[in-house]
Each structure stands twice: as C-alpha cells, then as structure tokens.
Amino acid sequence: MRALVVDDSRAMRTILKKILMEVGFDVAEAGNGIEGLARLKEVDNIEVALVDWNMPEMDGLEFVKAVRADHTYADMKVMMVSAENDMTKVARALMVGADEYAMKPVTKEIILEKLDLMGMQVPQ
Amino acid sequence: MSTIAPADFTYLKDLVQREAAIVLEAGKEYLATSRLEPVARTEGLDGIAGLVRALRTDSTGKLRNKVIDAMTTNETLWFRDSHPFETLRQELLPGLMEAKKVTRTLDIWCGASSTGQEPYSIAMMLKDVPQLDSWRIRMVATDISLTALDRARAGKYSQMEIGRGLPAKYLVRYFQRVGPDYQISNELKSMVDYRQLNLAATWPPIGEFDLIFIRNVLIYFKQDVKTQIINKAERLLRPHGYMFLGSTESLLSTPNNLERRQLGKTTCYTPKKG
Numbered sequence: 267m268r269a270l271v272v273d274d275s276r277a278m279r280t281i282l283k284k285i286l287m288e289v290g291f292d293v294a295e296a297g298n299g300i301e302g303l304a305r306l307k308e309v310d311n312i313e314v315a316l317v318d319w320n321m322p323e324m325d326g327l328e329f330v331k332a333v334r335a336d337h338t339y340a341d342m343k344v345m346m347v348s349a350e351n352d353m354t355k356v357a358r359a360l361m362v363g364a365d366e367y368a369m370k371p372v373t374k375e376i377i378l379e380k381l382d383l384m385g386m387q388v389p390q
Numbered sequence: 391m392s393t394i395a396p397a398d399f400t401y402l403k404d405l406v407q408r409e410a411a412i413v414l415e416a417g418k419e420y421l422a423t424s425r426l427e428p429v430a431r432t433e434g435l436d437g438i439a440g441l442v443r444a445l446r447t448d449s450t451g452k453l454r455n456k457v458i459d460a461m462t463t464n465e466t467l468w469f470r471d472s473h474p475f476e477t478l479r480q481e482l483l484p485g486l487m488e489a490k491k492v493t494r495t496l497d498i499w500c501g502a503s504s505t506g507q508e509p510y511s512i513a514m515m516l517k518d519v520p521q522l523d524s525w526r527i528r529m530v531a532t533d534i535s536l537t538a539l540d541r542a543r544a545g546k547y548s549q550m551e552i553g554r555g556l557p558a559k560y561l562v563r564y565f566q567r568v569g570p571d572y573q574i575s576n577e578l579k580s581m582v583d584y585r586q587l588n589l590a591a592t593w594p595p596i597g598e599f600d601l602i603f604i605r606n607v608l609i610y611f612k613q614d615v616k617t618q619i620i621n622k623a624e625r626l627l628r629p630h631g632y633m634f635l636g637s638t639e640s641l642l643s644t645p646n647n648l649e650r651r652q653l654g655k656t657t658c659y660t661p662k663k664g
Contacts, residue, residue, distance in 0.1 A: 303476040357562045367558035
C-alpha cells in the first residue's frame with residue numbers, strides 16, 4: 267500500500283507518515299501541491315493522499331481539483347487533513363472531490379477511522 | 391495519578407457491582423482512579439479517599455450517581471466498526487422493509503447509547519434511504535448515565551468528538567458550528583427518544599423492536615447478568631428483527647433463543663424460528 271502526504275509542515279508530515287507506516291503504508295512526501303503532483307507522477311500506485319489545505323505554491327484545494335481532473339488518479343482516495351474547521355470549507359473540499367476530511371489536531375485513531383470510512387483495509 | 395487504598399477500591403468495586411452490575415476486577419485500580427479523580431476534584435473532595443468517605447455518608451444518592459456515571463461512560467464514536475451499518479442498510483433493510491410494508495413503521499432500540507453517537511449514526515444511515523421518508527421511525531435510546539443522556543439530548547459535540555468516525559458528508563449535512571462545538575440538527579434529534587435504563591436492573595416498558603443494538607456493553611457484565619440482559623432483550627425483538635452486539639462480543643457462552651447470522655464481517659442475531 268502506498269500513500270502520499272502533502273503538507274508544508276515537516277513536523278506534520280512526520281506525524282502522518284509515522285501513523286501510515288505503522289499500518290503498513292509506504293509513504294511519499296511533498297511540501298506543497300505542485301510537489302505533490304510531481305510525486306504522483308514519480309511514484310506508481312498511490313492509493314491515498316493526505317493533503318493539507320494552506321500551503322505555499324499550490325494549496326490543498328487546488329491539488330485536489332488537479333487530481334480529480336486527471337482520470338489517471340480516479341481510484342486514488344483523497345483526505346484533506348487541515349486546521350480549517352469551518353463547515354463551508356469542509357463542504358467545499360468535498361465538492362471539489364475530497365473523499366474525507368480530518369480536522370487538525372488529529373490522532374492515529376482519527377486517521378485510521380477515516381481510512382476505514384474510505385473503504386481502505388487497515389488494521390485498527 | 392495517585393494510588394488507591396485496597397479498602398477504598400473494594401468499596402467502589404462493590405458499589406458499581408451492586409448499582410450497575412459492572413465487574414471491576416482486581417488490577418483495574420487504574421480505571422477507578424482515572425475515572426473518579428476528576429469527580430473528587432469537581433466535588434472538592436480530597437482524592438479517592440475523600441470521595442469514598444463522602445460516599446459512605448451520601449444520603450441523597452447524588453454522589454453515588456456521579457460515581458456510576460463516571461464508571462459507566464465509555465468512549466464512543468460515530469459509525470463504530472462501520473460495517474454493521476453498511477450491512478444493515480444494504481442487506482437487511484430491504485427484507486425488513488418488505489416485512490413491515492403494511493404498517494410502514496420501524497422500531498429501533500439502542501441499549502447503551504452513551505452520548506448519542508450510535509443512535510444518531512443509525513438515524514443518518516436511515517435518512518439515506520429515500521423509501522423510508524414516509525415511514526414512522528421510532529428510536530428509543532437508553533443508557534444508565536444521566537450525564538451521557540443529557541449530552542446526547544443536547545447533541546453538541548467537540549471537534550475531537552466529531553472527528554471520531556463521522557463521515558465528512560454527514561458533518562456537512564447534519565451539523566452546524568456553534569462556537570468551538572458542532573450542533574447536530576433538530577431533524578436528527580427529533581428522531582431519538584432518550585431514556586434512562588439500567589440494563590442490569592428491572593427494565594421499564596419500552597416496547598417491541600425491529601432492530602436492537604446492545605453494542606460494546608455486555609463485556610462489562612458477569613456472565614449471569616449478560617444472560618439475563620440477552621434473554622430480556624430477545625423477548626423485545628420481533629420475529630423478523632435483528633439484534634447487533636459489539637464486534638468483539640458474542641453469545642457463545644450465553645444461553646439464548648437467537649439464531650446467529652454472519653453477513654461478511656457483520657454478526658447479527660435474529661429470533662429462532664418455530
């Protein structure tokens with residue numbers, strides 16, 4: 267199983283990477299949306315992307331839009347992991363194609379439960 | 391966390407056993423301490439020792455109720471285990487709706503509803519079935535804890551609570567942000583009738599049901615109490631109905647009149663025919 271973590275905070279990437287690796291994912295990282303799109307081209311078969319909202323260069327919402335416009339990634343699940351906790355933001359993320367939304371701060375349980383909601387088989 | 395004197399632990403163990411039939415085994419001192427130290431603090435008492443002293447002279451029963459509340463309110467999340475809800479919607483509801491097509495009613499009981507996440511999850515799932523729009527759905531949700539019931543009725547949850555298993559599509563559809571919290575809609579609140587019920591004591595009349603959820607609570611009871619609860623619950627289950635337990639709970643050692651059905655990852659129980 268392969269995952270991509272897109273977040274401009276190195277600390278946040280480390281936390282999410284650790285959670286995902288503990289349940290068996292190989293994890294690629296990117297510091298913004300543009301780097302995220304580049305990783306997707308470099309690494310095959312990424313099943314899920316965890317994406318922050320506010321990032322330099324290209325934010326998470328633009329990343330999700332770009333991913334959903336490319337049928338190559340039609341099967342990839344996308345979870346926004348963001349400090350944005352306004353309901354209109356959550357609704358907007360879903361509208362552009364995010365499958366799930368987790369509000370920071372997150373715990374391992376929250377991330378695993380969201381992966382389960384997206385139909386991913388991970389040990390809880 | 392402070393330690394707990396053996397005599398105080400024995401007193402608390404006997405209290406929760408007597409009042410709620412919950413087994414607090416030796417080695418669970420940490421559980422009593424972690425749950426009850428906040429109660430002692432809120433009441434201005436001197437730790438667990440002070441709490442037990444106050445309990446011994448508690449003539450109103452109010453402090454005792456707070457202790458039972460603290461010992462019985464457990465972690466709960468939305469759509470816990472997720473698969474029972476999917477199985478119910480996709481595999482069991484069509485047959486159940488066929489069986490009830492004349493009365494167009496569904497009666498549902500959540501026997502350990504805690505702070506409301508389970509009954510509200512069921513309500514959200516049922517709202518996804520347009521054919522049920524014109525049906526009368528009666529959902530009774532019970533718990534031993536008055537504090538949990540009050541929170542369930544209020545339907546207000548913290549960000550951390552709504553993060554636990556609630557699909558984002560339902561958050562957007564059924565919640566409003568109120569300050570730092572998230573308020574569930576009146577539409578969902580009006581679907582659930584919350585009442586206090588101690589599973590281990592005498593049950594008030596609550597009716598008969600097509601679906602019964604007694605999930606993640608039987609594990610706290612001794613075998614004889616568990617058997618009594620299941621035997622009482624199965625009498626409330628209609629012939630075409632289904633009962634759901636927690637995913638780690640089973641009736642293997644519990645005499646019962648139920649037939650086990652395995653549907654994918656989901657185990658449920660239905661009354662034995664004939």
